[in-house]
Each structure stands twice: as structure tokens, then as C-alpha cells.
Amino acid sequence: MKIATYNVNGVNGRLPVLLRWLQESQPDIVCLQELKAPDEKFPLSPIEELGYQAIWHGQKSWNGVAILSRVGTIQETRRGLPGAPEDSHSRYIEAAVGGILIGGLYLPNGNPKPGPKFDYKLRWMERLIEHAGELIGSGLPVMLAGDFNVMPTERDVYKPERWLDDALFAPEARAAYFRLLEQGWTDALRHLHPDETIYTFWDYFRNAFARDAGLRIDHLLLSPPLAKRLRRAEVDSHVRGWEKTSDHAPVWVELAPERKTRR
DNA sequence: ATGCCTAATGCAATTAGA
Numbered sequence: 001m002k003i004a005t006y007n008v009n010g011v012n013g014r015l016p017v018l019l020r021w022l023q024e025s026q027p028d029i030v031c032l033q034e035l036k037a038p039d040e041k042f043p044l045s046p047i048e049e050l051g052y053q054a055i056w057h058g059q060k061s062w063n064g065v066a067i068l069s070r071v072g073t074i075q076e077t078r079r080g081l082p083g084a085p086e087d088s089h090s091r092y093i094e095a096a097v098g099g100i101l102i103g104g105l106y107l108p109n110g111n112p113k114p115g116p117k118f119d120y121k122l123r124w125m126e127r128l129i130e131h132a133g134e135l136i137g138s139g140l141p142v143m144l145a146g147d148f149n150v151m152p153t154e155r156d157v158y159k160p161e162r163w164l165d166d167a168l169f170a171p172e173a174r175a176a177y178f179r180l181l182e183q184g185w186t187d188a189l190r191h192l193h194p195d196e197t198i199y200t201f202w203d204y205f206r207n208a209f210a211r212d213a214g215l216r217i218d219h220l221l222l223s224p225p226l227a228k229r230l231r232r233a234e235v236d237s238h239v240r241g242w243e244k245t246s247d248h249a250p251v252w253v254e255l256a257p258e259r260k261t262r263r
Numbered sequence: 264a265t266g267c268c269t270a271a272t273g274c275a276a277t278t279a280g281a
Binding site: 009012013036037060061109149163166167168201203204205206207208215217244246247 | 267
């Protein structure tokens with residue numbers, strides 16, 4: 001089973017690129033971020049025509065997350081993280097699909113730092129850690145996939161020294177990310193490629209993609225039952241070179257089939 | 264320190280992204 005995450009940066013402006021990538025890559029389950037569209041403007045029909053069901057949590061202009069599946073019903077289990085009913089950003093959607101529980105997330109950017117946006121990022125991460133602890137504690141096969149807006153280590157930034165004061169590389173944000181991992185999550189891409197330079201985002205500025213001046217900020221985290229099934233993890237970086245493309249590339253994992261328990 | 268580029272909104276210029 002192939003499961004992907006893709007920050008599309010506008011699901012309607014990006015529709016031709018999204019559809020082209022879906023047809024080419026044939027993922028079974030996809031988490032999308034930055035829909036930048038209200039619920040009523042989600043382009044369901046063309047996605048359905050490619051054989052996908054979908055659930056989504058939109059928002060006018062900003063944020064917005066979705067889960068697509070071509071492996072059966074998407075049973076939504078949650079939208080929005082617990083712990084802050086006043087939080088109006090559409091940044092988290094969770095569902096049972098294809099025998100796994102998957103949380104699709106768009107973690108706040110947090111710039112400028114310091115400031116209220118950075119405070120919001122850190123609070124959001126605390127809520128994520130709290131909820132993720134319950135998910136992993138369930139013992140179920142769980143995945144957290146999305147745009148985490150955190151480069152975990154210096155290896156994940158083209159020029160670490162330029163990002164020291166940035167919310168995406170701030171010590172507090174990186175520490176929170178590692179506290180999350182320490183619950184027992186496996187960072188799929190880094191686990192299978194421990195020494196490679198791998199990016200998932202390249203700025204639109206300064207010809208960043210051609211210079212490979214990128215960041216690794218889109219992650220797929222696997223709970224122990226899923227980590228055992230991990231076979232491949234890759235970035236479809238060529239998609240970043242397409243016309244009218246997102247500044248992120250799709251990232252995906254391939255999981256071995258679930259081992260049937262004998263009885 | 265700022266703009267570089269891009270999307271959405273809505274029709275100019277602002278906000279946000281990372």
C-alpha cells in the first residue's frame with residue numbers, strides 16, 4: 001500500500017498538477033495540505049473521476065486539509081486537534097482507512113519569531129504531542145502525515161546557518177518534534193535514508209529548486225505496527241519541476257501488506 | 264534588512280507562505 005502526503009499550496013490553482021501526479025504515482029491514500037479553499041470549493045468531482053473518495057476540512061484563503069483514498073471507505077475520526085476549541089484553523093483531519101488510522105496535519109509555520117504566531121506553533125505542537133501520545137498508546141497501526149514545518153536536523157536544511165532564527169528551525173520547534181518522535185514514531189524517510197540529503201520543499205524564490213536549496217519539512221511518522229511494514233519512502237521531487245507546481249513535492253511510503261493473524 | 268515568487272481575494276494591493 002502506497003501512502004502519500006502533499007502540500008498542494010492551493011487545491012484549485014494546483015488541480016492539473018494534482019491530477020497529473022495522482023495518475024502517475026497511483027497512491028492508495030493521500031493527505032493533502034494547504035487547500036486554501038472553503039469546504040464548498042473542494043474539487044471533488046475530478047478527484048472522484050480518478051477513483052478516489054475524499055474527506056476534507058477547508059477554510060477560506062488559508063490552511064485546509066484532506067484525505068483521499070482509493071482503497072475503500074474513509075471513516076473520519078476527528079477534525080481539529082483537541083485542547084483548544086477556539087482554534088479556527090483547519091489543520092488536522094484524521095480517519096480510519098485501509099486498515100490504518102491516519103492523521104493528516106498542517107503544522108503552523110510560526111514566523112515571524114518571536115511573536116504570537118510562533119507561540120501558536122509551539123502550543124499547537126504541544127496539543128499534537130498530547131494527542132499523538134494517545135494514538136500511539138492505542139497500539140493500533142497509526143500514521144501522522146503532513147507538512148510539519150520543522151526541519152529536524154541540520155541535514156534537513158540546505159544552509160542551516162541561515163535558518164537559525166527561523167521558526168522552522170528554532171530549537172524549541174525541533175525539540176518538540178523530537179519529543180514527539182520519542183513517543184515511538186518512526187520518521188519513515190529518514191529511517192530508510194539515514195545519510196542522504198533529502199528535501200521536500202524548495203522556495204519559489206531565487207531559483208531554489210534548480211539550485212537544490214531545499215528543506216525537509218514534510219514527514220510521514222509511523223507507529224510501531226506500521227514501522228514493521230515499511231518498505232520504501234521517497235520524494236517525488238520531479239513534480240516540483242512541473243509548470244504551475246506547488247513549492248512542496250509529494251512524499252510517500254510503501255507498506256507491506258498487513259500480516260494476517262492465524263487463529 | 265528586504266525582495267526575490269506564488270495563491271487567494273477580488274479587481275489593487277494586502278496577507279501569508281517558509
